[in-house]
Amino acid sequence: MLIQLAIKGLLVALLALSAVWASRDDNKYRKLAWVTLFLTFDLIMFGAFTRLTDSGLGCPDWPGCYGHANPLQAHAQISEAEAAMPNGPVTVAKAWIEMIHRYLAMGVGVLIIALMAVAWRNWMRARKMQVAIPATSSPWLPSFLLAFVCLQGAFGAWTVTMKLQPVIVTIHLLLGMGLLALLAWLAARQSPHAPVDLAARSLRLPAAVALAVLFCQIALGGWVSTNYAALACSDLPTCHGVWLPEMDFNNGFTLWRHLGKTADGDFLPFPALTAIHWTHRVFALVVTAMVGWVAWRVMKVAGLRKTGTWLLAALVLQILIGVSTVYLNWPLALAVAHNGCAALLVLLLTMLNYKAGLAAVSRKVDHVSASLSAA
Structure with missing residues (x-):
């Protein structure tokens, strides 16, 4: 079974690798980083679909499905479980949703292994040829990514084996968003960037705080989803017709x-x-x-106006989706889009943090150059 699962993960990765190979981009490693980032974004979206369709226990064991590599092989066990509990967590459709999510996750894992392997190969070649190795070519971030995705996989397994325990599922979501941010950082440092006004250095702290605040909100959103609390307040802006409804924070949190x-x-x-x-x-x-405040400030900085505009647009879209999900009684498509827009905000804020960091580094380089010239 494990060999069959590994083959499926390789097939998913090969589809992505073929896109890298066919690309006209001369820097294939950069293309691989962006393709891995794109597939990870898709994985987060499909993970939200899996969670919101109650498919997390579609296959109640891990890593296979009733000890098999795909639901077809486990059809008898799935049908038996579905007959015993027609409205239970195990159905043929849910089993396929859960296993497709796992195949995608394995594909991302293979791509990250490829990123790490290529990074170490390039690093060792540069050392052998005694060529200066730029910081952007360091293999340590891809290596950390591999350890990170293994941790994410462990929480994915515990999500199933611990029967959707809310704190485990929420951490699994946060690690997925963290993986997305790390891959965005890796992809950003492989890519050329337009010059950014040195005023961007003042955005380093606000951008970092904004990203941290966003992760807190994602944790709260995950806690809502994993506890099936989405319909606890069906009106807006009040809840049950009042501003402060009856609440039990002790048990809730x-x-x-x-x-x-x-x-x-x-x-x-x-x-x-x-x-x-x-x-x-x-x-x-x-x-x-x-x-919103960070996006407004970013839009005033030369070289970052487009990033600020995208950030503000994504924020407005996320608000509209959030409001619409309540008024429309949480339709599945909007709920998945709500997760996807959160992931988009993570991407944009990560890119902003990277570019603000570039501006700060440029300032240090200019300061050192000026000092050397004066000497």
Whole structure:
């Protein structure tokens, strides 16, 4: 079974590698980094689809499906489970959704191994030829990415084996977004960038804080999703017709507990779900203010205006999607788009942090050059 699964992961990766090979880009490593980033973004979107269609336990074991490499081979066991619980977590459709998600994840893992292997090969060749190795060609980030994706895979396994325990699923989501940010940083440092006004160096701290605040909101959003609290407040801007509804923060934000249960094993009370949903809504105001302010400042910096415009557009789109999901009673397509737009914001803020860092480095280089000239 493991060999069959590995082959499927290789096939997914080969499709991406063929796009790299066929590319007209002379820098194939740069192209590989961007293709891996694109596939990871797709994986996050499909992961959201998997979670929102309740397909996380479509195959209740890991890494295969009832000990098989695909749902076709496990058809008898899946049909038996579906007959026993027609509305349960195991169906043929859910099994395929879950396994496709795993195949995509394995494909991303293979591509990251390829990134690391090429980076180390280039590094060793440069050392052998005694050529200066630029910081952008360092193999340490791709190596860290491999360790990171292994950790992400472990949480993916625990998501299944621990039966969708909310804290595990939320960490799995955060690690996926973290992997996306790391790959965006890797892809950015392989690419040429237009000169940026040195005023961008003042954006380093605000951009970093904005990214941290966004990750907090993603954690809260994941907590809403994994606790099935999306419909706890069905009106907007109030909740149950009031600004401060009855809420149970203690049970709602107890991290280590089973799905739908309190830490004592009782059923999670509805006020706990309300507290989870309400907190996500309120913190969205903080994110909107912080990211909106950063985007406004970025739009005034030469060389970053396009990034600022995209960031502001993505923020507005995310707000519209969030409001629409409540008014339209959380349709699946909009809920998946809500996750995708969050991933897009992570991408844009990561790129902004990278470019602000470039401006700061340029300032240091200019300062050193000026000092040497004066000497």
